[in-house]
Amino acid sequence: MSFNKDLLKQLMKINEQNPPNYTLHLNDKSYPFTSVSITNSPIPVNEPTTRGGVYFSDKFAYKMKGVIEDLSVVPLLTKKMLGPNTEFGELKITTQINSDGSLIDLEMFTNLTNSVQTPDSIELSMIIVKLDSV
Numbered sequence: 866m867s868f869n870k871d872l873l874k875q876l877m878k879i880n881e882q883n884p885p886n887y888t889l890h891l892n893d894k895s896y897p898f899t900s901v902s903i904t905n906s907p908i909p910v911n912e913p914t915t916r917g918g919v920y921f922s923d924k925f926a927y928k929m930k931g932v933i934e935d936l937s938v939v940p941l942l943t944k945k946m947l948g949p950n951t952e953f954g955e956l957k958i959t960t961q962i963n964s965d966g967s968l969i970d971l972e973m974f975t976n977l978t979n980s981v982q983t984p985d986s987i988e989l990s991m992i993i994v995k996l997d998s999v
Contacts, residue, residue, distance in 0.1 A: 868996035873927060876971065876996075877903045879962050889933060889989075890957040891941050898958060901931040903993070927993040929958070929975055934986045942987075945977045956991060959999075970999040 879885065880903055887898035905927050945954050955974040962969050975991035982988075 868927075868993065869998075872971075872998065873903075873993070873996050875964065876960075876962060877905075885960045885962055887931060887958055887960045889931075889938070890959065891938060891945075894938075894941075896933050896935050896938055898931045898933060898989075900988075901929065903927065903929050928978075929973070929991045929993055930988060931958075932986050932988050936982070936985075936987060939982065939987060942977065942980060942989075955994060956989075972997045972999055 880901060884901060887901050889896045889898045905925055907925055945956055956977055958973045958975060960971050960973075962971060972995075973993055974995040975993050977989060977991050979990040980987055981990075
Protein backbone atom coordinates (compact mmCIF):
# COMPACT_ATOMS: atom_id res chain seq x y z
CA MET A 866 0.00 0.00 0.00
CA SER A 867 1.28 3.38 -0.97
CA PHE A 868 -0.35 6.46 0.45
CA ASN A 869 0.14 9.43 2.69
CA LYS A 870 -1.85 8.48 5.80
CA ASP A 871 -2.23 12.13 6.82
CA LEU A 872 -3.79 12.92 3.45
CA LEU A 873 -6.07 9.89 3.75
CA LYS A 874 -7.16 10.90 7.27
CA GLN A 875 -7.86 14.42 5.96
CA LEU A 876 -9.99 12.93 3.16
CA MET A 877 -11.85 10.76 5.69
CA LYS A 878 -12.61 13.79 7.87
CA ILE A 879 -13.79 15.88 4.89
CA ASN A 880 -15.87 12.93 3.65
CA GLU A 881 -17.72 12.77 6.98
CA GLN A 882 -18.43 16.51 7.15
CA ASN A 883 -19.03 17.54 3.53
CA PRO A 884 -18.51 14.65 1.09
CA PRO A 885 -16.77 15.64 -2.14
CA ASN A 886 -17.83 14.27 -5.55
CA TYR A 887 -16.17 11.00 -6.50
CA THR A 888 -15.74 9.51 -9.96
CA LEU A 889 -14.93 5.90 -10.85
CA HIS A 890 -12.84 5.52 -14.02
CA LEU A 891 -13.14 2.22 -15.86
CA ASN A 892 -12.29 1.34 -19.48
CA ASP A 893 -11.98 5.01 -20.52
CA LYS A 894 -15.42 5.83 -19.09
CA SER A 895 -16.35 7.80 -15.98
CA TYR A 896 -19.11 6.94 -13.55
CA PRO A 897 -20.40 9.08 -10.64
CA PHE A 898 -19.60 7.27 -7.38
CA THR A 899 -21.98 8.27 -4.57
CA SER A 900 -22.75 7.49 -0.92
CA VAL A 901 -19.03 7.01 -0.30
CA SER A 902 -17.74 5.89 3.10
CA ILE A 903 -14.09 5.40 4.04
CA THR A 904 -13.09 3.49 7.17
CA ASN A 905 -10.01 1.95 8.74
CA SER A 906 -11.02 -1.47 9.96
CA PRO A 907 -9.55 -4.85 10.84
CA ILE A 908 -9.44 -7.61 8.26
CA PRO A 909 -9.50 -11.33 9.01
CA VAL A 910 -5.76 -12.05 9.14
CA ASN A 911 -3.65 -12.53 12.25
CA GLU A 912 -0.49 -11.00 10.81
CA PRO A 913 0.55 -9.17 7.63
CA THR A 914 0.43 -11.63 4.76
CA THR A 915 0.68 -11.99 1.00
CA ARG A 916 -2.72 -12.98 -0.40
CA GLY A 917 -2.39 -15.50 -3.21
CA GLY A 918 0.99 -14.08 -4.21
CA VAL A 919 -0.87 -11.19 -5.81
CA TYR A 920 -1.39 -8.48 -3.21
CA PHE A 921 -0.25 -7.76 0.33
CA SER A 922 -2.68 -7.55 3.22
CA ASP A 923 -2.03 -5.89 6.59
CA LYS A 924 -4.02 -6.56 9.75
CA PHE A 925 -5.92 -3.30 9.16
CA ALA A 926 -7.09 -1.83 5.86
CA TYR A 927 -8.60 1.40 4.65
CA LYS A 928 -11.90 0.33 3.15
CA MET A 929 -14.13 2.28 0.82
CA LYS A 930 -17.77 1.70 -0.09
CA GLY A 931 -19.86 3.51 -2.61
CA VAL A 932 -22.72 3.23 -5.07
CA ILE A 933 -22.87 3.46 -8.87
CA GLU A 934 -26.31 3.98 -10.37
CA ASP A 935 -25.26 3.12 -13.94
CA LEU A 936 -25.64 -0.66 -14.27
CA SER A 937 -23.73 -0.70 -17.57
CA VAL A 938 -20.62 -0.90 -15.37
CA VAL A 939 -21.48 -4.42 -14.13
CA PRO A 940 -19.89 -6.44 -16.98
CA LEU A 941 -16.76 -4.25 -16.76
CA LEU A 942 -16.24 -5.22 -13.12
CA THR A 943 -15.88 -8.95 -13.83
CA LYS A 944 -12.09 -8.85 -14.20
CA LYS A 945 -11.66 -6.40 -11.34
CA MET A 946 -12.98 -8.55 -8.47
CA LEU A 947 -10.53 -10.16 -6.06
CA GLY A 948 -11.01 -13.81 -5.27
CA PRO A 949 -11.06 -16.68 -7.71
CA ASN A 950 -10.29 -14.33 -10.61
CA THR A 951 -6.54 -14.26 -11.34
CA GLU A 952 -6.73 -11.32 -13.74
CA PHE A 953 -8.11 -8.65 -11.44
CA GLY A 954 -7.10 -5.02 -11.74
CA GLU A 955 -7.25 -1.91 -9.65
CA LEU A 956 -10.13 0.52 -9.85
CA LYS A 957 -9.27 4.22 -10.14
CA ILE A 958 -11.39 6.73 -8.23
CA THR A 959 -10.82 10.47 -8.33
CA THR A 960 -12.04 13.36 -6.21
CA GLN A 961 -11.11 16.91 -5.31
CA ILE A 962 -10.79 18.32 -1.78
CA ASN A 963 -10.26 21.79 -0.39
CA SER A 964 -7.20 21.93 1.86
CA ASP A 965 -6.29 25.25 3.47
CA GLY A 966 -8.05 27.20 0.72
CA SER A 967 -6.53 25.35 -2.24
CA LEU A 968 -8.06 22.56 -4.27
CA ILE A 969 -6.20 19.24 -4.34
CA ASP A 970 -6.97 16.57 -6.95
CA LEU A 971 -6.75 13.05 -5.54
CA GLU A 972 -6.44 9.66 -7.27
CA MET A 973 -7.22 6.50 -5.34
CA PHE A 974 -6.54 3.00 -6.55
CA THR A 975 -8.54 0.21 -4.96
CA ASN A 976 -9.02 -3.53 -5.06
CA LEU A 977 -12.65 -4.56 -5.41
CA THR A 978 -13.56 -7.05 -2.69
CA ASN A 979 -17.35 -7.27 -3.00
CA SER A 980 -20.28 -5.94 -5.00
CA VAL A 981 -24.00 -6.02 -4.32
CA GLN A 982 -26.36 -5.33 -7.20
CA THR A 983 -29.90 -4.01 -6.82
CA PRO A 984 -32.34 -3.27 -9.65
CA ASP A 985 -31.22 0.40 -9.65
CA SER A 986 -27.56 0.39 -8.57
CA ILE A 987 -24.48 -1.54 -7.56
CA GLU A 988 -22.67 -1.08 -4.25
CA LEU A 989 -18.91 -1.64 -4.38
CA SER A 990 -16.74 -2.56 -1.40
CA MET A 991 -13.02 -1.98 -1.88
CA ILE A 992 -9.68 -1.77 -0.14
CA ILE A 993 -7.64 1.36 -0.84
CA VAL A 994 -4.16 0.38 -2.02
CA LYS A 995 -2.86 3.72 -3.27
CA LEU A 996 -3.68 7.40 -2.79
CA ASP A 997 -1.90 10.22 -4.63
CA SER A 998 -2.41 13.93 -4.96
CA VAL A 999 -2.16 14.92 -8.60
